[in-house]
Amino acid sequence: MLIRNLQAAHTDVTGGRLCIRTDGARISEIAVDLLPLPGDEVVDGSHLIAVPGFVNSHHHFFQALTRCVPAAQQLRLFDWLRFHYPLWGNFDAEMFRAAYRLAMAELLLSGCTTSCDHHYLFPGAVAADLTRLEVECARELGLRFTLLRGSMTLGHARGGLTPDSLIENDADVLRDCERTVGAFHDARPFSMTQVHLAPCTPFNVTPELMRDTAVLARELGVRLHTHLAETADETDYCVARYGKRPLALMEEWNWVGPDVWYAHGIHFNDNEIAQLAATHTGVAHCASSNCRLASGRMRLRKLLQAGVPIGLAVDGCASNDSSNMLAELRMAMLVHRTPDDLEFFTARRVIDLATSGSAALLGRSDIGQLRVGMAADIVLFDGADLAYAGAADPVAALLFCAPTRPHTVIVNGKVVVHNRELLTADEREIASSAREQARRLLSKAN
Structure with a gap:
């Protein structure tokens, strides 16, 4: 394609009006006045603004x-969370599939080409292999996908926030993490599917699972992800239960380093x-969700x-309430x-955070830039x-103007999207389907 x-x-x-040539899965040339080669599909870019595909972390x-x-x-x-946990416990395989496809379609239709999904909900009544189902949905829609095998193993009975009906056993989680990495993780350049390990939160x-997951991930050569420092309540919980702030716990559990990134990271002090x-150690910034839940504002410039x-990241659809990545960039900017940070947060800086910045968190040096x-x-x-x-300014307009x-x-x-329409699915x-499955889910709660 040219x-x-x-x-x-x-x-x-x-340069002036640039041209971009692709050769299969890679960018092969970027220059002014490139001429078509035999077999090139030529696209008139005279009215088009090109950016790297957004990466949702x-x-x-x-x-x-x-x-x-x-x-x-x-x-x-x-x-x-206390409100949603019982509701989420009613999910079945049809509901999961509808939700996966909805989120993925919305991501693609907002310019996101790579997304991870922190999947920590595995209701015992669902017999389907949810990790396989999710990978299949990503392949259907054409989204470059990183599965974060999440988990919840500390329930109410032992002082956790999650209902005991939704927790898994530590040993079962570790076995399934190893299985999932073996089945789906592709570490090759341009791979369309990768897997990392992601216990949900300190609460x-x-x-034991946090420590063992860190060991397993490094043995398997994959990365680590969890929620951290999202709210003051989380900090209070960690201090009351463990006598330490959240990041100190991460250090104790071997959860710091260049192979680790956290979600939110609002309540970090200077030290x-x-x-x-x-x-x-990296952090995924979820500006919309942080506002929606009144969690606080990340000290992003610091x-x-x-x-x-x-x-950058959209976070879950129940706290955003969207998977629109372009809207997330605008919110983050x-x-x-x-008044103190106005000149620092330019549109181009935020685009970099949502492309090469997010790609680095996922350990990907092959995506996130328009470069040969x-x-x-x-x-x-x-x-x-x-x-x-x-x-x-056409590039800045993508964030300053309405998405x-x-x-x-x-x-x-x-x-996968042409003329504003998704080509890979209806x-x-x-x-x-999402409306029908949402209706079914909510009806179970009534």
């Missing part, structure tokens, strides 16, 4: 069926930020200036534009859209 004479592009290649796909539930709209995290996982930087690896040799994950927005009319659907989304060299069927 995309010619782009209106604008977010890349470190300089934290999500919970299953939550797509519990968006905007009235009773949970004004709740903070712990009460929000619903045993210390903890310095420790994150020194150990190259973290970035210290050298902490940072990516705007929520940090205080990188994966051909390219998103083209239509600069002729009404939303961008009158905008003098729009991308004109074209290319994942691993394959077009969007209307996905939405209809």
